[in-house]
Amino acid sequence: MTVARFWREIPQRYNLVGTKCEVCGDVFFPPRAICPHCRRDGKIVPCQCSGKGKVLTYSVLSAASDQFSALKPYVLAIIELEEGTRVTSHLICEPEEVHIGMPVKSVFRVLDREGSDGIIHYGTKFVPDL
Amino acid sequence: MREVAVIGAGMTKFGERWDTSFRDLCTEAGIAALEDANVAGEQIDALFVGSMSAGRFVGQEHVGALVADYVGLGGDLHVPATRVEAACASGGLAFRQAVAAVSSGMSDVVIAAGVEKMTDVGDSTDVLAGAADREWESFAGATFPGLYAMIACDYMHKYGLTREQLAQVAVKNHFHGARNPFAHFQNEITQSTVMNSTLVASPLRLFDCSPVSDGAAVVVVCPLEKAREFTDTPIKVLASAQAGDTIALHDRPDFSTMGATVAAGNSAFRQAKLERKDIDFVEVHDCFTIAELCAIEDLGFVPKGTAGKFTEQGETQLGGKLPVNTSGGLKACGHPVGATGIKQIWEVVQQLRGEGGKRQVEGAEIGMTQNVGGTGATVVSHIFGRA
Numbered sequence: 001m002t003v004a005r006f007w008r009e010i011p012q013r014y015n016l017v018g019t020k021c022e023v024c025g026d027v028f029f030p031p032r033a034i035c036p037h038c039r040r041d042g043k044i045v046p047c048q049c050s051g052k053g054k055v056l057t058y059s060v061l062s063a064a065s066d067q068f069s070a071l072k073p074y075v076l077a078i079i080e081l082e083e084g085t086r087v088t089s090h091l092i093c094e095p096e097e098v099h100i101g102m103p104v105k106s107v108f109r110v111l112d113r114e115g116s117d118g119i120i121h122y123g124t125k126f127v128p129d130l
Numbered sequence: 131m132r133e134v135a136v137i138g139a140g141m142t143k144f145g146e147r148w149d150t151s152f153r154d155l156c157t158e159a160g161i162a163a164l165e166d167a168n169v170a171g172e173q174i175d176a177l178f179v180g181s182m183s184a185g186r187f188v189g190q191e192h193v194g195a196l197v198a199d200y201v202g203l204g205g206d207l208h209v210p211a212t213r214v215e216a217a218c219a220s221g222g223l224a225f226r227q228a229v230a231a232v233s234s235g236m237s238d239v240v241i242a243a244g245v246e247k248m249t250d251v252g253d254s255t256d257v258l259a260g261a262a263d264r265e266w267e268s269f270a271g272a273t274f275p276g277l278y279a280m281i282a283c284d285y286m287h288k289y290g291l292t293r294e295q296l297a298q299v300a301v302k303n304h305f306h307g308a309r310n311p312f313a314h315f316q317n318e319i320t321q322s323t324v325m326n327s328t329l330v331a332s333p334l335r336l337f338d339c340s341p342v343s344d345g346a347a348v349v350v351v352c353p354l355e356k357a358r359e360f361t362d363t364p365i366k367v368l369a370s371a372q373a374g375d376t377i378a379l380h381d382r383p384d385f386s387t388m389g390a391t392v393a394a395g396n397s398a399f400r401q402a403k404l405e406r407k408d409i410d411f412v413e414v415h416d417c418f419t420i421a422e423l424c425a426i427e428d429l430g431f432v433p434k435g436t437a438g439k440f441t442e443q444g445e446t447q448l449g450g451k452l453p454v455n456t457s458g459g460l461k462a463c464g465h466p467v468g469a470t471g472i473k474q475i476w477e478v479v480q481q482l483r484g485e486g487g488k489r490q491v492e493g494a495e496i497g498m499t500q501n502v503g504g505t506g507a508t509v510v511s512h513i514f515g516r517a
Contacts, residue, residue: 030263030266059282059332059333061275062328062330063255063273063331064276065256065259068273078379078380078385086381088270088272089271090270090271100287
């Protein structure tokens with residue numbers, strides 16, 4: 001990923017800044033510029049998500065693309081945030097630990113390194129909220 | 131709107147075709163289809179080519195023109211060629227464009243091709259991950275097996291599907307694949323083959339996953355009223371439907387229901403003025419075993435949560451109430467992503483002509499296809515009957 005491609009989404013990736021439609025109240029993370037329910041009648045504003053949520057579904061990945069190979073096995077989960085929106089994320093926990101309904105919270109982590117002399121991508125992952 | 135018929139179909143053997151290039155796969159399937167349709171180059175008005183990611187698999191874009199050129203339609207005849215892309219639904223969508231071109235009256239004889247050359251690249255997992263939301267799924271570590279595994283996890287939690295029932299989908303598709311000389315895998319397997327295979331993304335194991343394959347498939351369409359000029363066994367297109375959904379799995383209200391399959395299926399049945407019981411067999415998009423179960427439920431053949439039992443009882447195997455994926459499906463026939471949607475139609479043509487050989491569905495008169503892009507952000511569905 002180029003510097004610009006990552007840089008332009010730093011608020012979202014570092015701090016879980018999504019968007020909200022002030023008309024219907026729906027929160028979007030990943031952020032959306034248009035509310036899919038109200039469309040042009042909606043009004044989109046930024047929305048800070050709390051980072052707290054629960055696991056809706058998950059998988060333990062034993063095979064991955066080259067980029068994520070070093071993490072194997074790792075837990076991939078769809079997490080529903082308190083605000084009602086869902087996010088796909090790496091969940092940092094033991095594979096035996098994860099279950100549907102598990103409370104989780106966001107943490108700031110390294111997502112990816114582009115080789116030994118490339119840029120380091122930081123962003124949000126999740127851990128169990130004990 | 132004119133009625134449309136399929137007048138010819140051809141495919142390459144699917145598999146790891148190390149000796150065959152992208153363009154030669156197209157030529158092999160194209161020649162087979164044109165000979166089958168008894169069509170000459172001068173009669174062809176347009177070509178649509180479905181390919182998911184020739185750009186990443188073989189570094190080649192502009193594949194509409196490339197394919198037209200190498201099947202002999204480019205240089206002298208200047209046939210217009212268009213590439214169509216909707217991830218793994220690219221083939222089905224190329225066919226739908228061909229149907230639209232004929233139906234509208236814009237063209238008469240049109241070729242729909244699907245092709246993918248997947249084994250020339252090392253990290254095909256990453257290429258395929260481009261069918262999901264690259265920024266917010268793939269970049270978080272999601273792979274296609276991982277996404278479908280999360281569908282399976284949700285489904286098992288809600289409906290109590292057993293690991294054995296899931297394995298039976300692959301066992302059944304290998305049974306069919308063993309009867310298809312064009313299939314990537316032509317060997318039968320048992321439930322223990324699936325359940326002892328290596329874990330890919332829990333609960334999915336290697337034998338729950340369709341393979342990385344090379345291959346191409348081509349069909350030829352024309353107005354129904356002209357079809358008998360070319361063949362004695364035209365196959366009528368009774369419905370052509372397409373539906374969309376959110377690009378990311380996490381934005382769906384129910385991970386175990388593919389909303390686009392429901393919408394495309396309903397549209398197809400409305401167009402064809404048929405009921406579920408009228409369908410004799412169906413080719414669905416079993417990129418992973420769980421996807422086949424969701425597909426036959428979302429198309430309305432069985433109630434939600436019951437496809438595992440239906441499969442376990444043998445109803446989706448040859449001789450059952452609703453044979454599913456007689457070609458071997460994506461699992462056993464192979465899944466060169468752009469080619470799959472056309473291969474499904476090729477199989478329907480074989481069955482409706484009674485040319486299914488050892489996998490022939492007795493008395494087959496109406497067949498259906500369902501082709502999925504990504505985790506269901508595009509679904510294309512067609513219904514066919516003997517003309």
